Amino acid sequence: MPEVAVAGFAQAPNVRETAGTTNGVEMLVPILAEVFAATGLSKQDIGFWCSGSSDYLAGRAFSFIAAVDAIGAFPPIHESHVEMDAAWALYEAWLKIRTGEVDTALVYGFGKASAGQLRRVLALQLDPYVLAPLWPDSLSLAGLQARLGLEAGLWSEKDLAEVAARARADATDNPAAQLSGRVDVAELLDTPYVADPLRTHDIAPVTDGAAVLVLASAERARDLVDRPAILTGVEHRVDSPVLGARDLTRSPSTEAAARALDLDGVELAELHAPFTHQELILRRALGLNGDVRISPSGGALTGNPMFSAGLARIGEAAARIHRGEAGKTLAHATSGPVLQQNLLAVLEAR
Amino acid sequence: MPVSEAPLSAPLNVGFDYTRSTGPVLGRFVEALRERRIEGVRGSDGRVHVPPPEYDPATAEPLTEFVPVAAEGEVVSWSWCAAPLDGQPLSRPFAWVLVKLDGADTSLLHALDAGSPENVHTGQRVRVRWADETVGHIRDIAYFLPVDAADTTPTEDPPPVAKREEGAPVSVIITPVHLRYQHSASPEESRYLRGLAEGRLLGQRCPACGKVYIPPRGACPVDGVPTTDEVELPDTGIVTTFCIVNVPFLGQRLKPPYVAAYILLDGADIAFLHLVLGCAAEEVRMGMRVRAAWKPREEWWTSLENISHFEPTGEPDAAYETFAHHL
Numbered sequence: 001m002p003e004v005a006v007a008g009f010a011q012a013p014n015v016r017e018t019a020g021t022t023n024g025v026e027m028l029v030p031i032l033a034e035v036f037a038a039t040g041l042s043k044q045d046i047g048f049w050c051s052g053s054s055d056y057l058a059g060r061a062f063s064f065i066a067a068v069d070a071i072g073a074f075p076p077i078h079e080s081h082v083e084m085d086a087a088w089a090l091y092e093a094w095l096k097i098r099t100g101e102v103d104t105a106l107v108y109g110f111g112k113a114s115a116g117q118l119r120r121v122l123a124l125q126l127d128p129y130v131l132a133p134l135w136p137d138s139l140s141l142a143g144l145q146a147r148l149g150l151e152a153g154l155w156s157e158k159d160l161a162e163v164a165a166r167a168r169a170d171a172t173d174n175p176a177a178q179l180s181g182r183v184d185v186a187e188l189l190d191t192p193y194v195a196d197p198l199r200t201h202d203i204a205p206v207t208d209g210a211a212v213l214v215l216a217s218a219e220r221a222r223d224l225v226d227r228p229a230i231l232t233g234v235e236h237r238v239d240s241p242v243l244g245a246r247d248l249t250r251s252p253s254t255e256a257a258a259r260a261l262d263l264d265g266v267e268l269a270e271l272h273a274p275f276t277h278q279e280l281i282l283r284r285a286l287g288l289n290g291d292v293r294i295s296p297s298g299g300a301l302t303g304n305p306m307f308s309a310g311l312a313r314i315g316e317a318a319a320r321i322h323r324g325e326a327g328k329t330l331a332h333a334t335s336g337p338v339l340q341q342n343l344l345a346v347l348e349a350r
Numbered sequence: 351m352p353v354s355e356a357p358l359s360a361p362l363n364v365g366f367d368y369t370r371s372t373g374p375v376l377g378r379f380v381e382a383l384r385e386r387r388i389e390g391v392r393g394s395d396g397r398v399h400v401p402p403p404e405y406d407p408a409t410a411e412p413l414t415e416f417v418p419v420a421a422e423g424e425v426v427s428w429s430w431c432a433a434p435l436d437g438q439p440l441s442r443p444f445a446w447v448l449v450k451l452d453g454a455d456t457s458l459l460h461a462l463d464a465g466s467p468e469n470v471h472t473g474q475r476v477r478v479r480w481a482d483e484t485v486g487h488i489r490d491i492a493y494f495l496p497v498d499a500a501d502t503t504p505t506e507d508p509p510p511v512a513k514r515e516e517g518a519p520v521s522v523i524i525t526p527v528h529l530r531y532q533h534s535a536s537p538e539e540s541r542y543l544r545g546l547a548e549g550r551l552l553g554q555r556c557p558a559c560g561k562v563y564i565p566p567r568g569a570c571p572v573d574g575v576p577t578t579d580e581v582e583l584p585d586t587g588i589v590t591t592f593c594i595v596n597v598p599f600l601g602q603r604l605k606p607p608y609v610a611a612y613i614l615l616d617g618a619d620i621a622f623l624h625l626v627l628g629c630a631a632e633e634v635r636m637g638m639r640v641r642a643a644w645k646p647r648e649e650w651w652t653s654l655e656n657i658s659h660f661e662p663t664g665e666p667d668a669a670y671e672t673f674a675h676h677l
């Protein structure tokens with residue numbers, strides 16, 4: 001089976017609110033042009049298109065159909081969609097190339113989280129019988145998870161603030177980041193709780209954004225980019241939707257996905273952790289020691305565009321290889337409540 | 351590109367009742383709630399799960415051994431909700447809690463009415479405050495209370511329920527869903543809608559393929575680039591295709607039969623749906639020349655509703671070949 005490589009990546013600025021439509025067209029058109037210019041491809045060269053987005057974020061049924069205008073869908077194209085982070089759309093595109101059906105694919109994700117009340121909209125991801133009817137918001141659920149770890153002694157509030165401070169400092173080099181800058185950990189710990197035990201800095205900001213990623217067979221990718229980032233492993237797993245039956249201080253699905261991959265020699269890991277304590281859960285699940293640089297882009301805590309933040313982690317990890325800054329990287333994406341679904345991708349220069 | 355104004359934007363509120371059949375496990379659980387009892391189910395590892403999953407989390411086998419548990423237990427974790435959102439169990443500040451009920455091994459998510467975060471701690475003993483009227487729904491547990499607290503406050507109205515025979519088990523639960531959005535039109539659509547408020551029909555031309563779209567689009571579906579060049583179109587055109595509506599339906603504004611048609615304005619490359627009135631329905635035909643019938647100017651706003659309908663001009667029909675590629 002052909003190997004698959006990431007050959008191009010672009011993302012829209014991560015912002016608190018865009019003036020655009022919920023179908024993402026205004027955010028997608030410029031970044032599609034950017035990846036086409038960088039790879040020398042045109043839309044006629046793309047064998048398969050796949051996107052990730054959500055009708056609940058847009059407040060409209062089949063909202064992803066309108067986004068297809070951004071890719072110029074005539075003459076007819078082969079196109080698919082997942083109602084998850086676009087990292088899972090990447091998985092579908094990766095399979096399409098692995099089977100040999102196509103040798104290029106374009107994956108995109110978008111979301112205008114600012115159009116609705118994000119933390120309430122996300123309650124509709126939950127079990128519709130015993131959880132969603134209570135409308136538990138995403139911040140409160142993360143708060144329950146954070147406290148379990150605090151009281152078990154797995155992390156302290158200071159540990160969490162240090163994660164936030166590192167993320168914002170790293171994001172100063174990321175022009176797409178929504179939040180960045182030097183912050184003092186002690187000052188962060190003096191701020192009030194938003195969802196006790198979580199403070200503002202523990203929570204990814206509400207973000208509008210979009211990301212685009214070009215996949216190609218490893219052979220084709222050599223024509224498109226100097227140093228293709230070969231996807232040497234992609235794995236995803238899911239944990240039980242029954243929140244009270246899970247050990248929320250761990251991520252068994254991430255652990256299981258990691259066991260199926262070779263993480264030896266990974267130099268940096270882009271983790272999709274929308275809450276500070278979730279970064280610590282993921283680091284432990286992945287067995288990442290101090291030698292592995294964590295989310296040098298700043299990660300989701302500095303900009304968390306719904307349905308493209310996970311795809312962007314894969315793009316950021318690939319871009320480090322494209323630029324010759326790393327030889328082997330790991331990317332993680334999450335979807336659903338409190339790290340329910342997790343996807344890992346290992347990328348290597350060859 | 352015309353001078354840009356902020357795109358038009360307006361509240362969009364959507365709502366629907368999520369109606370779900372419960373099946374044997376969740377049905378039994380909500381039926382017990384209606385009777386102010388709580389039942390869990392025993393998993394393959396011997397643990398008692400509350401709320402009961404339909405299938406074993408470890409083996410995925412169906413679960414059938416029901417186990418009654420207490421309406422009292424202890425807090426496993428909590429998070430303070432200082433500003434409750436629409437639809438949450440309490441409208442005053444409360445704690446979200448994971449509660450392990452006595453006799454259960456897993457925990458249930460719900461709300462704890464405790465006044466302030468100082469009154470909440472892990473390990474705290476809490477008990478169910480039942481809804482004043484139970485209907486067979488997770489909201490029959492109105493919320494939890496510290497075990498020794500008084501419960502004099504009346505609970506909120508129960509959620510809607512499906513009709514059922516007296517004495518029949520709960521087989522359907524209904525959850526009302528209401529979401530609020532701020533919907534924005536694209537810059538191109540906004541130009542078009544503002545034009546309508548002035549009685550103008552503004553299309554836009556794709557800079558790549560030259561096609562004129564009305565309404566204009568955020569991106570040409572052929573080329574994937576925004577339509578940019580503004581084109582003012584006349585209010586005359588042709589019927590490309592049509593249907594005669596004979597069936598009455600809820601919310602219908604005209605008495606059937608009437609004609610809904612695709613109207614291709616002169617100079618446009620895409621047709622839009624509108625009404626053709628002013629002649630008998632059976633006289634409408636493909637290629638027929640029509641003109642907009644505008645509502646009185648004082649009724650105009652940013653809507654295509656400013657055109658009440660289209661009506662025949664009496665000119666000769668357009669030849670089929672002239673619009674065949676617009677069908």
Ligand SMILES: [Zn+2]
Binds near residue numbers: 556
């Ligand atoms: Zn065009």
